[in-house]
Amino acid sequence: MYSELYGFIAQNRELFRFFYSVVIALICFIIVLKTDRLFRLSSHQGIRYFRNAFFFYGVAFILRYFLAKPPYFLLMRIAFEFFMVMGGFFLFYSLLWKRFEIRGAESSLFNLRIFIFYVLAIIIALLDYLWLWYNFMFFSQIILFGFASVISYRNYKKGGKEHKFLKLYFVVMVLNFIAWALNFIFADFFGWRLRWFANVYALNVIVFLIFLYGVIKVTRKAK
Amino acid sequence: MTKKRERLEVIKDILEVIREKREVKPTRLLYASNLSPQMFKDYINELIEKGFIRLDIDEKDKKSFSLTEKGNDFLEEYRVIENFVENFGL
Numbered sequence: 162m163y164s165e166l167y168g169f170i171a172q173n174r175e176l177f178r179f180f181y182s183v184v185i186a187l188i189c190f191i192i193v194l195k196t197d198r199l200f201r202l203s204s205h206q207g208i209r210y211f212r213n214a215f216f217f218y219g220v221a222f223i224l225r226y227f228l229a230k231p232p233y234f235l236l237m238r239i240a241f242e243f244f245m246v247m248g249g250f251f252l253f254y255s256l257l258w259k260r261f262e263i264r265g266a267e268s269s270l271f272n273l274r275i276f277i278f279y280v281l282a283i284i285i286a287l288l289d290y291l292w293l294w295y296n297f298m299f300f301s302q303i304i305l306f307g308f309a310s311v312i313s314y315r316n317y318k319k320g321g322k323e324h325k326f327l328k329l330y331f332v333v334m335v336l337n338f339i340a341w342a343l344n345f346i347f348a349d350f351f352g353w354r355l356r357w358f359a360n361v362y363a364l365n366v367i368v369f370l371i372f373l374y375g376v377i378k379v380t381r382k383a384k
Numbered sequence: 385m386t387k388k389r390e391r392l393e394v395i396k397d398i399l400e401v402i403r404e405k406r407e408v409k410p411t412r413l414l415y416a417s418n419l420s421p422q423m424f425k426d427y428i429n430e431l432i433e434k435g436f437i438r439l440d441i442d443e444k445d446k447k448s449f450s451l452t453e454k455g456n457d458f459l460e461e462y463r464v465i466e467n468f469v470e471n472f473g474l
Contacts (some may be wrong), residue, residue: 196468202394202458204434207474255474316473326471346433379471380464 167356174355181362182226189219192376199380206262207255209269214251215372221245230309235290242286242298249305250278256312299345306338326375333371340364392469394419395436396462398427399455402437407448429456 170177196212199205221244224237254274261274269275285297313331321327340361347357389397394417400409401416408416414424428449431437436455440448451459468474 198459199465199468202454202461205392205465205469205474207469207472208465211472211474214424255472259474313473320473321459324467327473373470375406376468379468 167359170357170359177235177362179226181366182222184366185369186219186222189215189222190374192373193219194290195376195380206258206269210251210258212253213269214248214255217244217251218369221248239286239290242289242295243282245296246282246285246301247278249302250282253305253309254278256309257318295348296345299341299348302341303338303345306334306341310334326379329371329375333368333375336364336368336371340368392462392466394427395431396459398431398438399451399459402449402451403456403459405451407440409446409448412450 192215193212196208196215200208200212221241224241224244230237281301285301288297289295310331313327313334317327317331343361343364344359347353347361351357390411398413398417405412407456410428413428414421417424419427428437432439434454435452436458437449438452440450442448
């Protein structure tokens with residue numbers, strides 16, 4: 162049954178690539194809209210960084226499909242990696258910003274701390290471009306989501322009884338960590354075979370769907 | 385020892401006092417907010433800047449604060465915002 166499924170996916174590879182990118186970009190777009198409304202009302206810096214993360218992820222997935230074609234492939238590859246890595250940095254920093262900012266910076270896109278992330282993301286994208294692989298992005302995200310898993314586990318232990326989504330948030334961070342680790346393993350040891358990568362794509366869709374579920378559930382007004 | 389109030393909670397407390405009284409004099413609001421005068425000034429300036437409250441001055445030059453529609457919207461959504469911040473560990 163599985164080989165039939167993979168066969169079907171392989172035959173309709175382009176269609177699946179299209180839906181994969183569109184579905185995740187759409188999820189990101191909804192999350193950005195919902196969190197932007199909360200941010201505009203509260204000016205809460207954590208919500209702002211969380212919103213930025215999904216904005217960058219959304220752009221990354223649009224670039225991934227619509228622009229990752231010749232003759233712009235190499236340039237778009239750098240842009241895709243940059244937005245993808247920045248999405249991870251913003252998500253990670255949304256958990257940590259309170260330790261570094263007292264009242265929140267004026268701009269969430271142009272401040273010194275975020276500038277460091279921009280530089281790191283550009284370096285990662287350029288190094289991968291020069292080496293013609295994706296390992297620098299894989300390693301950076303594996304490390305990032307490893308730490309994010311630890312932080313979200315601590316948050317869950319501290320307030321999980323009262324705030325139910327903290328548990329799912331920890332799970333989703335671990336899933337993210339696993340997804341990036343599988344990306345690295347399948348790319349480096351299994352030669353990018355669709356049969357393996359279809360599982361990573363499915364895992365990625367689940368991760369983004371959990372985020373969407375959390376955002377919708379938590380922002381729903383109590384009746 | 386009492387827990388330090390989060391920024392959002394302080395804003396909610398200030399806005400609730402104004403909503404309850406409809407119009408509040410600055411000294412009374414300072415007293416009700418339980419903040420230092422400097423902190424109070426910073427919060428009030430921020431709230432006016434964001435359009436959550438309005439400073440009204442009458443013909444006798446007496447000042448009072450009142451809630452705007454945006455401030456009222458914030459109070460209505462406060463639980464949602466608080467819930468979001470705590471559930472996502474932000």
